[in-house]
Amino acid sequence: MNDLLELMKERRSIRKYLEKQIPREALERIVEAGLYAPNAGGGQRSRIVAVRNPVLSEKLGRLNLAHFNRATLAGSFVSAEQPSVIDDPSMKSGFYGAPTVCAIFGPTDFLYSIPDAFCCAENMVLEAHALGIASCIIARGEETFDNEFGKALLRQWQIPDTMIARCFVLLGYCSGKYPAVKPRKAGRSLIVEETREHD
Ligand SMILES: Cc1cc2nc3c(=O)[nH]c(=O)nc-3n(C[C@H](O)[C@H](O)[C@H](O)COP(=O)(O)O)c2cc1C
Numbered sequence: 001m002n003d004l005l006e007l008m009k010e011r012r013s014i015r016k017y018l019e020k021q022i023p024r025e026a027l028e029r030i031v032e033a034g035l036y037a038p039n040a041g042g043g044q045r046s047r048i049v050a051v052r053n054p055v056l057s058e059k060l061g062r063l064n065l066a067h068f069n070r071a072t073l074a075g076s077f078v079s080a081e082q083p084s085v086i087d088d089p090s091m092k093s094g095f096y097g098a099p100t101v102c103a104i105f106g107p108t109d110f111l112y113s114i115p116d117a118f119c120c121a122e123n124m125v126l127e128a129h130a131l132g133i134a135s136c137i138i139a140r141g142e143e144t145f146d147n148e149f150g151k152a153l154l155r156q157w158q159i160p161d162t163m164i165a166r167c168f169v170l171l172g173y174c175s176g177k178y179p180a181v182k183p184r185k186a187g188r189s190l191i192v193e194e195t196r197e198h199d
Contacts, residue, residue: 004126007126007129007130008126009181010129010181011125011126011129011135012082012178012179012181012182013079013082013084013135013136013137014082014096014134014135014136014170014172014174014178014179015079015082015083015084015096015136016082016096016174016175016176017096017097017098017099017134017170017172017173017174017175018099018172018173018174018175019054019097019099020099020172020173021052021099021100021172022099022100022133022171022172022173024052026128026131026133027050027052027100027171029127029131030102030124030127030128030131030133030169030171031048031050031102031124032127033123033124033126033127034046034048034102034104034120034121034123034124034127034169035048035120036123037116037119037120037122037123038119039112039116039119039120040110040111040112040115040116041112043110043116045106045107045110045113045116046104046105046106046116046117046120046166047104047105047106047159047163048102048103048104048105048120048124049102049103049105049157049159050100050101050102050103051100051101051102051103052099052100054097054099057095057098057099057100057101058093058095058097059149060095060101060103060144060150060153061092061093061094061095061096061097061101062092062093062094063143063144063145063147063149063150064093064094064095064138064140064143064144064168065085065091065092065093065094065140066143066147067143068085068094068140068143070085070086070089073086079179081177081179082179094138094140094144095138095168095170096136096170097172098136098170098171098172099171099172100170100171100172101168101169101170101171102124102168102169102170102171103141103144103145103165103168104117104120104121104141104165104166104167104168104169105117105141105159105163105164105165105166106163106164106166107162107163107164108162108163108164109162113164113166114166116166117141117166117167118137118166118167121137121167121168121169122137124169125137125169128169128171133171133172133173134171134172134173134174134178135169135170135171135172136169136170137167137168137169137170138167138168138169138170139167141164141165141166141167141168142164142165142166144165144168145164145165
């Protein structure tokens, strides 16, 4: 697929994955896409750690939900085709069994740490889709590692104390039918043409 807009429209968040792992070369391209994301002040502060160990991912996925209070989201609905942890409270992992999980870190104390991380994530999911790989952006990075197990992993991964996880990108192959393009709500944009009105 060559048209970037078409690719953006077709990309969907996938929450049902096959066990099949994605190729290492594809993952390297997806991580590279993340590293090339726009970033505040050109500081290139974000870091990406890709985990290809399903046992570790399952453990982290459970920690991702450990302090998630679904009650605050009562009545919210995400997707019937690809139910999220909000739609199905019986789900125990926030990572939906994805075979590869990428954690994106940013500085703890930097104004644009979060937007930087999510720009990485967006570049990654688009590159993934271009490669035929399914993905989903996941929140709650901060709390996922806020425990002894998480802290030990960060030391192992040589993430400095000055950094914190901001989000995740799940990667794998879609199990079942890939969801269709989702229509957009109307009235969400405005284009202001050049006029003399404000001169
Ligand atoms: C900032 C952000 C946080 C998100 N966090 C989660 C999450 O924690 N769990 C999840 O299943 N999906 C998460 N998503 C995916 C959204 O639910 C998804 O993008 C949205 O429902 C629209 O569906 P689509 O991506 O298929 O178009 C997140 C997306 C964004 C942009």
